Amino acid sequence: MxxxxxxxxxxxxxxxxxxxxxxxxxxxxxxxxxxxxxxxxxxxxxxxxxxxxxxxxxxxxxxxxxxxxxxxxxxxxxxxxxxxxxxxxxxxxxxxxxxxxxxxxxxxxxxxxxxxxxxxxxxxxxxxxxxxxxxxxxSYFMQNLTTTLLPDIQNNREIILPSGNAKFNWVDIKNIAEATAILLNQFDHYKNQIVEITGLENKSFESVTSIINSIVTHPIKYRNVSPFHFYRIKKQQGLPRGMIIVMLLLHYLPRFQKEPKISSSYKKLTGKNPTDLKTFVEREKVLLDK
Ligand SMILES: NC(=O)c1ccc[n+]([C@@H]2O[C@H](COP(=O)([O-])OP(=O)(O)OC[C@H]3O[C@@H](n4cnc5c(N)ncnc54)[C@H](OP(=O)(O)O)[C@@H]3O)[C@@H](O)[C@H]2O)c1
Structure with missing residues (x-):
């Protein structure tokens, strides 16, 4: 079994x-x-x-x-x-x-x-x-760019968030899943441990927007808004209240926190470096450029 x-x-x-x-x-x-x-x-x-x-x-x-x-x-x-x-x-x-x-x-x-x-x-x-x-x-999924943040990117060529210059650590879901598969497969070896899986880059949305614009044909802007303004915009877009609150907490609180720690666990588990943002954006260019 x-x-x-x-x-x-x-x-x-x-x-x-x-x-x-x-x-x-x-x-x-x-x-x-x-x-x-x-x-x-x-x-x-x-x-x-x-x-x-x-x-x-x-x-x-x-x-x-x-x-x-x-x-x-x-x-x-x-x-x-x-x-x-x-x-x-x-x-x-x-x-x-x-x-x-x-x-x-x-x-x-x-x-x-x-x-x-x-x-x-x-x-x-x-x-x-x-x-x-x-x-x-x-840490913070790179794929947020191609899921929750994608409608604003595709429809308005912008990222709207209350994040100011807060830095997020960007990680590729594929890296998380690969590490998870190893930890499940070798559970007895790793049991009762806490494993942080992060990428190697702590970057603000302004910097990530620059990376995206160096790769896509149709540039995007980062629009920093107040939490109140963010709530209003998302409510008008029809997002459920609970989801807006979660997005607010995830994107606003890091303004008051220390920069995320960068972990070497992915490299230790797989022997590889995690995906960098440039590689991720190149991989997802078609979606991000629509
Ligand atoms: N976004 C980030 O930056 C970030 C960072 C760190 C951690 N996280 C955490 O990552 C998790 C989200 O992972 P994800 O992006 O893979 O989620 P996801 O793509 O939204 O997938 C959610 C999954 O849960 C299933 N599900 C929903 N309601 C269910 C129910 N009542 N019973 C059984 N299954 C149900 C869905 O199945 P159906 O196909 O049936 O809908 C789907 O398979 C969250 O806990 C989040 O806090 C997120």
């Missing part, structure tokens, strides 16, 4: 993780825990041996079946689920009851500084339940 249940499998990290895991483990060992199996099968059509199980954080009736025959769990907090007591506590209790005991949780860099963010509470739940764990704490 060496099966790994992968939550958030159809998302940004999960999709890449399944790809990297398929190179390290027998593809039959990965079980994608998903809400819609047919949609997931279409997404993972390349991975014919991948197994699927119905799993929904909001439906505890799916937990026992999803954990049946599982040795390790990759746990990801979907951005739309913030209530830890309501959704994560019952799942982590079930993990314990099912004697799974090996959990790799995708947390976030700096989690130790804030007791209010869900990831902090989830880490504590895992520790309090005496599960063996690896906490992966990545």
């Amino acid at each position: 060496s099966k790994i249940l992968i939550t958030g499998a159809t998302g940004n990290i999960g999709f890449e993780l399944i790809g990297f895991l398929s190179k390290l483990e027998s593809p039959k060992n990965s079980v994608a825990g998903v809400r819609d199996i047919d949609r997931a099968k279409a997404k993972f059509h390349k991975y014919s041996d991948l197994e699927y199980t119905h799993f929904d954080f909001t439906n505890p009736e799916t937990f026992d079946n999803a954990l049946n025959g599982i040795e390790k769990v990759f746990l990801l907090r979907p951005p739309n689920i913030a209530n830890v007591d309501k959704y994560f506590k019952p799942f982590i209790t079930k993990i314990k009851e099912n004697k799974v005991n090996k959990i790799v949780f995708l947390s976030v860099q700096g989690v130790e500084k804030s007791k209010v963010i869900p990831h902090h509470k989830i880490e504590q739940l895992i520790i309090n339940n005496k599960l063996d764990y690896v906490f992966i704490r990545p």
Whole structure:
């Protein structure tokens, strides 16, 4: 029994993780825990041996079946689920009851500084339940440029944020997923460790905009706005309130914090340097130039 249940499998990290895991483990060992199996099968059509199980954080009736025959769990907090007591506590209790005991949780860099963010509470739940764990704490995803920030880039050729000159550490999701696959595969070696996965560059949005403009044909601007103005713009664009608040916290608070730490964990795990921003923008040029 060496099966790994992968939550958030159809998302940004999960999709890449399944790809990297398929190179390290027998593809039959990965079980994608998903809400819609047919949609997931279409997404993972390349991975014919991948197994699927119905799993929904909001439906505890799916937990026992999803954990049946599982040795390790990759746990990801979907951005739309913030209530830890309501959704994560019952799942982590079930993990314990099912004697799974090996959990790799995708947390976030700096989690130790804030007791209010869900990831902090989830880490504590895992520790309090005496599960063996690896906490992966990545920095700011480069892919925010090609997901949440993309509509403003494509439609208005701008990035609008309340970030001032704050510097973010930029990391490629592919690097996070590759490191995660290794940590899952060699869990016993890394158990009960905290692993920060970062890129090598701490850069402001102004600097990142310059990098983008050195590569794309249609330049973009960085528009720094007040948190209030940001809230109004995003509300007018129809974003849900909860999502605007999360974006505000993620992009405004770093103005008052120290620059992020740069970690060597990715290099130690893979022997390679993490992706740099220029390489990422060149890779995603078509999307960013539309
Ligand atoms: N953005 C950043 O810079 C950053 C930095 C550090 C850490 N993080 C953390 O990274 C995580 C997000 O990772 P991501 O970008 O890979 O997420 P994502 O692309 O938004 O994917 C979310 C996944 O969760 C699944 N999901 C949603 N609701 C579910 C439910 N009720 N039950 C079961 N599955 C459900 C989705 O499945 P469906 O296909 O069914 O919707 C999808 O597979 C968050 O915890 C975030 O805080 C983000």
